[in-house]
Every structure is written in structure tokens, then in C-alpha cells.
Amino acid sequence: MKVRKAVIPAAGLGTRVLPASKAMPKEMLPIVDKPAIQYIVEEAVASGITDILIITSRGKTTVEDHFDRAPELEARLLASGKQAVHDEIVGISKLANITYIRQKETKGLGHAVLCAKTFVGDEPFAVLYGDDVIIGGEKPACKELCEAYEKYGKGVAGIKPVPMDQISKYCSLKVEDMGDEQGILKVTDMVEKPMPTQVMSNYSILGRVVLPPEIFPILEKTAPGANGEIQLTDAMKVLAQTEGMVGRQFSGDRYDMGNKFGILQAIVRVALEHPEVKDQFRDYLKQVAAEL
Numbered sequence: 115m116k117v118r119k120a121v122i123p124a125a126g127l128g129t130r131v132l133p134a135s136k137a138m139p140k141e142m143l144p145i146v147d148k149p150a151i152q153y154i155v156e157e158a159v160a161s162g163i164t165d166i167l168i169i170t171s172r173g174k175t176t177v178e179d180h181f182d183r184a185p186e187l188e189a190r191l192l193a194s195g196k197q198a199v200h201d202e203i204v205g206i207s208k209l210a211n212i213t214y215i216r217q218k219e220t221k222g223l224g225h226a227v228l229c230a231k232t233f234v235g236d237e238p239f240a241v242l243y244g245d246d247v248i249i250g251g252e253k254p255a256c257k258e259l260c261e262a263y264e265k266y267g268k269g270v271a272g273i274k275p276v277p278m279d280q281i282s283k284y285c286s287l288k289v290e291d292m293g294d295e296q297g298i299l300k301v302t303d304m305v306e307k308p309m310p311t312q313v314m315s316n317y318s319i320l321g322r323v324v325l326p327p328e329i330f331p332i333l334e335k336t337a338p339g340a341n342g343e344i345q346l347t348d349a350m351k352v353l354a355q356t357e358g359m360v361g362r363q364f365s366g367d368r369y370d371m372g373n374k375f376g377i378l379q380a381i382v383r384v385a386l387e388h389p390e391v392k393d394q395f396r397d398y399l400k401q402v403a404a405e406l
């Protein structure tokens with residue numbers, strides 16, 4: 115079945131990027147000139163997704179404003195002859211059919227995804243974590259996962275190896291070679307924020323999954339886990355152990371906008387490719403590096 119719906123959880127508190135995220139959602143932090151969540155919506159749209167639900171919470175109304183029309187701004191841009199910027203701004207409000215729901219308490223990523231139950235209905239859906247931006251690659255990461263879902267008919271996790279000394283900050287996956295396509299692994303077990311004795315591999319899920327609707331009854335029974343939160347990983351573990359899941363190594367580069375260093379890496383990457391600033395920025399960076 116074709117995947118046409120996506121859920122973007124963006125209701126977290128962003129405690130790792132304070133004070134920036136005190137009044138500004140971390141999902142709205144700019145990477146040069148675009149907020150992180152716009153990159154994510156654009157990735158979903160480029161992957162064939164038509165309907166998007168963004169999970170928000172108190173203090174996140176700027177996310178809704180960003181994807182809405184802005185009549186005064188649009189009129190001013192037109193009046194001053196800035197047609198191209200005008201078209202770009204109007205285009206943001208037409209990217210996809212975007213709806214919103216508020217997660218009333220920050221009870222974890224699994225709980226946030228459960229808020230999407232009615233929106234999803236009886237279809238497979240993609241989850242794009244609101245603070246994980248994926249840039250570059252052969253195809254949009256979400257598309258790579260959707261294609262794997264359509265081929266194998268099982269839940270798909272977007273995976274990559276992470277440095278072993280950092281695996282305790284991520285989830286650890288039990289994987290097996292399927293001897294099929296390159297970049298595709300069978301996932302049979304997983305653990306969120308593993309203790310050293312629980313580590314099964316240094317493969318982790320990084321920001322993208324495609325799930326069948328069967329995840330919802332599992333999520334409804336999932337008790338709070340790591341950090342006292344309802345973890346999506348704990349529900350996907352049940353799915354992996356029962357129905358089986360597939361891991362797809364996506365080809366793009368993932369930037370964690372929920373962490374200060376990740377934000378800096380994303381900005382440098384995009385600035386070095388941005389037509390308006392790349393030459394000036396490259397010269398500046400060389401000058402700074404020479405002085406280090």
C-alpha cells in the first residue's frame with residue numbers, strides 16, 4: 115500500500131538547546147534561512163506524502179503560522195516588487211495538506227505518535243522526528259523508507275551506525291542480514307538508551323520510520339520506559355518481535371537539531387551550499403580555520 119500520510123512530532127520541550135528553545139520551538143530554529151521543520155515537510159512532500167499531521171504543544175504556534183498564509187507580508191512584498199520572495203513565501207503555505215493536533219502533556223515520542231491515531235486511520239504512515247533534518251543523499255530519506263515499506267510490507271526504520279561510545283544516547287538494534295538489497299537489514303529487537311550490557315549493535319534509528327497502523331494498539335499498552343516517557347522504540351520493539359521490521363540505511367546526512375553541535379553542523383553544511391552566501395561563507399570559514 116502506498117504511504118501518503120506523515121506525522122511530524124514537534125511537541126518536545128527541547129531542553130538540550132535551552133535557552134534558544136524557551137520561547138521558540140527548536141523545530142523552528144533556522145538552518146541559514148529556513149526553519150528546521152520546513153526542511154522536514156519538504157522532504158515528506160518530495161517523498162510523495164500528501165497529508166501531514168504536525169504534533170505541537172503549548173508555545174509552538176509559530177509552527178502553524180509558518181505554514182499559513184501571511185497576507186500583509188505578501189502584499190508588502192508584491193508592492194515592493196519582490197515577486198520571487200513573495201512566491202516563495204506563498205509556496206510554503208501550499209506545500210501539503212497540513213493539520214495540527216496538540217499533545218497536552220509531554221509524555222514522550224510514543225505518546226506523541228499515539229495522538230495521530232485518528233488522523234492515520236487504517237493506513238501505513240511515515241514518522242519524521244521534528245528535530246532530525248536529513249540533507250543530501252540519492253533520494254529523500256522518507257522516500258527510501260516508503261519504498262522499502264511498499265516492497266516488504268513491514269514497518270521500516272531509518273537506520274545508521276553510530277559511534278559505539280555514544281550508543282547509550284540512542285537506541286540499539288538487533289539486526290540480521292537479509293541477503294537482499296544493499297542497505298536493507300532485518301530488525302528483530304531494539305532497546306532505547308541501552309545500558310552497556312544491553313547493546314545489541316551500534317545500529318540505531320535516526321529520525322525516520324514508516325509504520326503500519328498495527329502500532330497503535332501496541333502503543334496504547336506501552337508503559338513509560340526510559341526517562342519515564344512512553345517510548346516509540348518500546349512499541350516498535352514489540353512490532354519487530356512479532357511482525358518483524360526492516361531497517362533501511364538512508365543515504366542522506368542526518369543533523370540533530372535538538373543538540374547544539376548538531377545545529378552548528380547543519381548550518382555549516384547548508385551555508386556552504388547556499389547560492390546566496392556560499393562563496394562569502396567559504397572564505398570566512400577558511401580565514402577562521404587559519405587562525406585556529
Ligand code: UTP
Nearest residue numbers: 123124125126127128129130221222226244245
Ligand atoms: P526528543 O526526545 O529529541 O525531544 O524527541 P525533546 O523531548 O524535546 O528533547 P530534550 O528535551 O532536548 O531532551 C524527538 C522528537 O519528538 C518530539 C520532539 O519535539 C522531537 O521533535 N516529541 C518528544 C514530542 O512531540 N512529544 C514528546 O513528548 C517528546
